[in-house]
Amino acid sequence: MNIVNFINRFPDESSCVEFIKNQRLQQGVICKRCCCNKHYWLENEKSFQCSACSFRTSIKSGTVMENSNLPIRIWMLAITFKSATKKGFSAAEPQRQHGLKRYEPVFRMYHKIRVVMGKRDNIYRFEDMVEYDEAFVGKAVSNKTKNKLKRGRGSQKQSKVAVMAESTILEDLDSGKLEKSCRYFKMKKIKNLEAKTAQVLIKEYIDKGTVFQTDKSTTFSDLGDCIDVHVREISGTNEGNFNLKWVHIAISNLKKHLQTYHMITERMMQNYLDEFCYKLNRRYFGQKLFDRLIIASIYPYWHDYG
Structure with a gap:
């Protein structure tokens, strides 16, 4: 239309x-x-x-x-x-x-x-193989406090976002080369990077029997009660880049998408994440x-x- x-x-x-x-x-x-x-x-x-x-x-x-x-x-x-x-x-x-x-x-x-x-x-739950990572995206802060806030990881100038992608491994029968395709994405604004926060999201949106793929952050050190199979790889390695391919692509595209909006407040951030994921999940609907x-x-x- x-x-x-x-x-x-x-x-x-x-x-x-x-x-x-x-x-x-x-x-x-x-x-x-x-x-x-x-x-x-x-x-x-x-x-x-x-x-x-x-x-x-x-x-x-x-x-x-x-x-x-x-x-x-x-x-x-x-x-x-x-x-x-x-x-x-x-x-x-x-x-x-x-x-x-x-x-x-x-x-x-x-x-x-x-x-x-x-x-x-929010109706959908993830299954099969799920990639999970966290991202930091810029948000609106007042000019009075901007210079007083710390920089880098955990900065109050950024919102913390949990990114999930349901992916499937495909194998080329001729060459034997492995590739990944992705079906659905979820992005949720989170308050912190604690393990309990990740556990709540996993229990709510991801089936326990999935193959859960993350990096080696301490956030994902204890997920035995949430997930049966947990694969952890070091970010930046070949294995890590392969296992977390689609969440990294989604994070990159999200940051480009949010550049259109100059003043996204913490309170409204989830709405913009929902819009991005809704259209991304239906990218073939036409x-x-x-x-x-x-x-x-x-x-x-x-x-x-x-």
Whole structure:
């Protein structure tokens, strides 16, 4: 879905309302009062009415657009921007493109979409072979305290990020050369580099029976309760570069991606990580990405869609 296709497919607000209405009816609207799933559409009210208790659900209620005064077409155009572009962009640019006066509603809208992306990816757990490493990415700090903060590893100028990649080893039958392919990525902002922090993430997102690959950091010295097979290699060696190939590639691409945003606060960092991973995990979806993100945004119960 690019901008030209979007304009042709959704020329006005009414066409967007009709599309969202049909999507919600297809996925199922659940009454908040009695949990009935049979509804009628009230054209004049732009709402669904429960056939059992007559409770009305607005077209935005229960979706990412709830409590927003922005038109549905603006929301759908924002989802188009997010799904059609590989690189990130600040909220100031779509504000100008949408012709909106205020920056804050656009900023909140794009962060809500990023939250949807994160919720969708949190459903998945990793299996098979998993690479794990930690990264440091720059974040916004005030000018008053910037010069007082320490540099290097553990600097308060950087956010700590745990990076996970589910990979598979492939062998060339002719040459016998080994290569690695990667399916999914996860990135989580962490408070520290302690072993307990890594253990919590591993238990939440990684199956115990995976082959877990890390470097020889002390963070990963005691993972016997979390993982059955743990492979540790020294970073920079041939074995280490091979075992951690995809997490290192992901970290490098993440840092380039975040350069687009000049002021990422610690509080908002996870949202940007979620956006990066969501699009990276669906890098082969093509135009289907728009429809998947639409369904994930409007379906309030976060079932297996997107």
